[in-house]
Amino acid sequence: MFSSMYQATGFKRAIILCQEGKVEEAEALLKSLQDEFLAVCEENEALKNQLSEVADVLDLAEKVQFDGQKYWLMDAGEQKGPFCQVCYDRDGLLVHLQEHDNHWECQSCHGLYLRTQEADPMRKPKSNVRSTLKKTIPLFLEREMG
Ligand SMILES: [Zn+2]
Known part of the structure; x- marks a missing residue:
């Protein structure tokens, strides 16, 4: 002006x-x-x-969904992920989690996420009571600062 x-x-x-x-x-x-x-x-x-x-x-942000633990990306009806919650919240980066038998692991911050049935949006909890139980705290490991 x-x-x-x-x-x-x-x-x-x-x-x-x-x-x-x-x-x-x-x-x-x-x-x-x-x-x-x-x-x-x-x-x-x-x-x-x-x-x-x-x-x-x-x-x-509109396409990203939080399942209580991890993020999933909904793109054109397709579900991608999961992605690390820590990395997205801190850096705005969607970092793919690597799948293991009982947990997911972030290759970037090395955060660990326990695999729970409830935490997967593909397998939605059947009641609200169960959805409150799904809030498992992720097992974070601090990123080693070089
Ligand atoms: Zn991470």
Whole structure:
């Protein structure tokens, strides 16, 4: 708002300076207006990128489902995953969990998730009583900081 007002008045002043024959002053003014314009363009570009990142995150957030332990991605009716809860919450990254006999393991943070029937959305709990039981706490292992 301020920028465009500044430019509008600045351009008018440049015209007046030209009419008065003060070409050098007009040139200097136009140069500073150009700098201002480029800065505004840059800011606009940055805001556009930010906006599209936010849109992507929101889009992803709509497709991600939490089963009480892990995340699953619903994409075009297809269920993908599961993904690590810790990595997604902390970094916004969907990290595939590796399947083991009794647990899932994150290759990134090495978090472990016990495999429970209830925790799989494919096999939904039959009653609300059971769904409150499914809140098994994941067995996290802290990521070793190198
Ligand atoms: Zn992880």
